[in-house]
Amino acid sequence: xxxxxxxxxxxxxxxxxxxxxxFDWLLAVALLACAGAMARAVWFTxxxxxxxxxxxxxxxxxxxxIMGLYLSCGLLAIASAVYxxxxxxxxxxxxxxxxxxxxxxxxxVLVTGPIWGKPIWGAWWTWDARLTSTLFLWFVVLGYxxxxxxxxxPETRARLSAVxxxxxxxxxxxxxxxxYLFRTLHPEPIVLKPSRxxxxxxxxxxxxxxxxxxxxxxVALLRARYRWATTRDARAALEAA
Amino acid sequence: xxxxxxxxxPAQGDAAAxxxxxxxxxxxxxxxxxxxxGGAAAVAATTRQPxxxxxxxxxxxxxxxxxxTAAAVIYLGYVAVLLRRLALARRGG
Numbered sequence: 476x477x478x479x480x481x482x483x484x485x486x487x488x489x490x491x492x493x494x495x496x497x498f499d500w501l502l503a504v505a506l507l508a509c510a511g512a513m514a515r516a517v518w519f520t521x522x523x524x525x526x527x528x529x530x531x532x533x534x535x536x537x538x539x540x541i542m543g544l545y546l547s548c549g550l551l552a553i554a555s556a557v558y559x560x561x562x563x564x565x566x567x568x569x570x571x572x573x574x575x576x577x578x579x580x581x582x583x584v585l586v587t588g589p590i591w592g593k594p595i596w597g598a599w600w601t602w603d604a605r606l607t608s609t610l611f612l613w614f615v616v617l618g619y620x621x622x623x624x625x626x627x628x629p630e631t632r633a634r635l636s637a638v639x640x641x642x643x644x645x646x647x648x649x650x651x652x653x654x655y656l657f658r659t660l661h662p663e664p665i666v667l668k669p670s671r672x673x674x675x676x677x678x679x680x681x682x683x684x685x686x687x688x689x690x691x692x693x694v695a696l697l698r699a700r701y702r703w704a705t706t707r708d709a710r711a712a713l714e715a716a
Numbered sequence: 717x718x719x720x721x722x723x724x725x726p727a728q729g730d731a732a733a734x735x736x737x738x739x740x741x742x743x744x745x746x747x748x749x750x751x752x753x754g755g756a757a758a759v760a761a762t763t764r765q766p767x768x769x770x771x772x773x774x775x776x777x778x779x780x781x782x783x784x785t786a787a788a789v790i791y792l793g794y795v796a797v798l799l800r801r802l803a804l805a806r807r808g809g
Contacts, residue, residue: 495806502795509791513784527773528780535787579794583787590783594776692791699798706805 495706505695508688512681520681532591534681537666538689539583544612546693547577548647551619555640558633564708567633570640572700574619576693581613596660604657608650615643 516534523530554570557563588606589599600606619639626632654663665673672679 495802497806499799499802506792506795513788517780517784522773524773527775528777529774531780532783535784539787576794579790583790586786586790587783590779590786594774594779696794696798699802703798703801703805706802710805710808 495702499695499699501691502695502699505688505692509692512685512688516681516685521675521677526595529591529594532587534685535689536584536587536591537682538686539580539587541667541686542689542693543577543580543582543584544609544647544650546690547573547580548612548616548644550697551577551616551640552644555637558637559641562633564633565705567637568701568704568708569697570637571620571623572697572704574616574640576696576700578613578616578620579696580689580693581609581616585610585613592660598660601660603659603661604653605650605659605661608646608653612643612646612650615639615646619643 513535516531520531520534522528550573551570554566554573558566558570588609592601593599619636622639623632623636626635651664651667653659654661666679666682674682
């Protein structure tokens with residue numbers, strides 16, 4: 476493993492861990508933006524004529540899926556793959572942070588999906604391809620975090636988890652294509668597709684704002700989690716020194 | 717005439733049978749007089765107030781509220797965990 480934290484001094488007085496800010500302004504802005512996006516979705520966006528108010532779950536379910544599956548798993552796999560190549564600890568921390576934050580977003584997907592499905596499909600859950608593969612990815616990412624906690628040697632932990640992080644990404648395109656490849660209750664994408672989004676302008680604007688707000692939340696959580704991991708590793712290096 | 721009626725279709729011009737049909741379609745028994753003479757008025761009143769609810773989106777706002785609440789709990793819960801970790805790290809814990 477290379478040096479745990481680049482900012483750790485190597486000589487002289489007792490080195491200090493990187494300072495953590497007392498107030499995370501980005502996280503505060505992200506939470507406010509998400510609250511605003513949810514308020515707009517609930518009170519200032521037209522109701523779907525066929526699904527009623529339950530359709531508004533779309534504005535939290537789909538952004539969570541985009542951040543949790545596509546963005547976090549993409550970041551996890553890229554950081555893991557590059558770590559296996561250049562062995563930079565910062566990439567291992569990025570991958571670890573992306574996995575944990577992504578698991579939170581995927582949990583939102585797996586909780587809000589059944590709540591939406593019950594009034595529309597008449598069932599909380601069905602073992603069809605889309606739902607089952609998403610649940611499987613959730614367990615893979617959970618397994619990634621459990622693996623990290625189970626291996627004590629930092630270098631071995633980073634290498635093994637990087638391999639699992641790369642493998643997790645393989646599920647994402649499969650999950651995206653399940654609605655085309657299999658008969659499933661889950662609808663096909665209405666925004667993330669080659670043709671134009673199948674949403675009226677008011678709903679599309681709300682969806683865009685909601686996606687932007689949850690993107691900021693994802694970045695804020697990732698940054699905070701990365702900072703914590705940096706401090707943790709720096710302290711571990713200091714204690715080992 | 718008892719409330720509830722039967723499933724038989726009313727004969728043309730038979731006011732009593734019309735009353736039965738009106739009750740069968742769901743009109744409350746107290747709103748329909750038990751006289752043949754009152755049958756026409758009952759039919760007119762029932763025509764003005766349709767028995768079925770007006771069409772519109774399904775009333776399922778409870779599911780939306782539940783989903784938004786669950787999402788907020790998950791996100792805010794993780795934010796709280798993260799802030800606690802950072803606070804402990806800041807204090808050197």
